[in-house]
Amino acid sequence: MKRIIPREEYCIGCRLCEIHCIVQHSCSKDIIKAFKKERRQVKRIEVEEEGHVSFALQCRHCDEAPCVTACLSGAMRRDAETGAVTSDPERCVGCWTCILVCPFGAVRRDEAERKVVGKCDFCPDLEVPACVANCPNEALVLVEE
């Protein structure tokens, strides 16, 4: 399956991955509207940073995903075909158990919707996820495992 690999040695901490993630998951997919007009989307990727060490982290789409096991409503599922772990907003009841069990802190609360959804979905509409495509230093790479 596809995985997004962060390369710490080339991450420059610009956070353009976060910005383009928000844009890609907005209604308009327009960067200015997404930030200035619409309700701000939850970022599904976050740059972890300390000193000059930084890297962008999003859901690892674990082979044995604790969030899928823990989900009370069956909203968190693994797509059998792509292997991607995604949350179905229709089924999510907002109990946030997935947030508790995620070892990477990669699932975020979407407080406005009172649901989870805030996790990487591999940008299903795009060939290459927005964070990978827009990293100016190729610090995020998409690999097939």
Next chain:
Amino acid sequence: MKSYIIPEFLVERDDHHCIRCEVCVRQCAFDVHRYDEEEDEVFAHEDKCVGCLRCVTLCPTNALVVRDNPTRVPANANWTREVLHNIYKQAETGGVLLTGMGCDKEYRNYWDRITLDASQVTNPSIDPLREPMELRTYLGSKPDAVEIGGGRGRHELETRLAPQLRLETPIMFSALSYGAISYNTCECLARAAAEVGTCYNTGEGGLHRDLYRYGGHTICQVASGRFGVHADYLEAAAALEIKIGQGAKPGIGGHLPGEKVSEEISRTRMIPKGTDALSPAPHHDIYSIEDLAQLIYALKEATGWQKPVSVKIAAVHNSAAIASGMVRAGADIIALDGIRGGTGAAPTMIRDNVGIPIELALAAVDARLREEGIRNRASVVVAGGIRSSADVVKAVALGADAVYIGTAALVALGCHVCQKCYTGKCNWGIATQDPYLTKRLNPEVGTRRLVNLLTAWSHEIMEILGGMGINAIESLRGNRLRLRGVGLTREELDMLGIKHAGA
């Protein structure tokens, strides 16, 4: 003390576009941008802006414009803003004015006053996409004549050839030392040179042990500080270069401040960590051509006569006579660096006022070596202000065997020629040792960009050669009849050894 210097640049932010993403804030090592949470606005400290355009390039909404500060000082052809600022700076610091990159003054650029010939009707041009086109170049001493022996259909070269440096395109990367530039930049240059089949130059900073694997594409420099020079270093190289001078600062040594001498640089340069790396202005063992010959032969002896030895000088008034001496001293390659040649740090007054344009130095050196019948004994490589493939072709026609590109290579890596290399805060991750900034140059991306640049230039050179009806760069070398001057004086034309357009 209150500074009288007004900001050189204005940073304009279009509020309709700015999404407060703070990329500019995070990317500026000069701390120009600042996000104010209370106002939900990004402000700029314009006095700190150096105009490197990192923020403009990375801004995802194109909200930023950095432009020259239009505030005018009283109009005066002599007392310009730059002159006033220089004086203010010195009045406030008492120090020598420092700068980076090459001379930015408007000395006539002769490349732009020379045009190239093309074939029409009587001598057919060649289509390089259909026919083979040769850019391969060998640098090194060529014999006066070759003797072929053998017989009965077998032919053997009996003349023993001097060691040659084989280049697939006549473009090499100039000397840029590890210390002046980051490790990642060195790696980009090394990998790109290896991929294209040309050479890069270590500069005077030694060769990092991880880059020994690119040794076959490395020219190792021996400069006045002798930093990082040891047997393995010489052995690793494809060719050696004795650096006498540099176009940006002829007659001046170098100074790498101690704060840049990290663990790795200390090991590579073989100096204690945190100490200043001072390159003396002269080599203290070279005070004459005879002394130079001693070092050339010492290097040849040390490497078993297997590698060509280059000698690099800054282009100065009597370059031709010096070059003649260098050839007679045993140099296999003469490298000339013109006044527009770059640097990581140089006194501004030296950079902008010492030396001569490379075009004139090249013409003078090539003519002198021909007159003396020793042109074949050394290859001539020119550096300092080569900006395009057309400049390369003109240089070759003027008599160069190959060129060095430094600034152009760094521009390919992102450099915007803001001339602040000496601050060590290069926002593009090139001229810095700050680990937060050096990460900005991913060697994979940088290598690709450099390979693309050399590939593009090589294609263009082939197109130009084809248009001239020539199928090998060797056929153009020193053929000044294919050049014409436009708007040059008689004296300049004579100096360049070319005719005026129309003649």
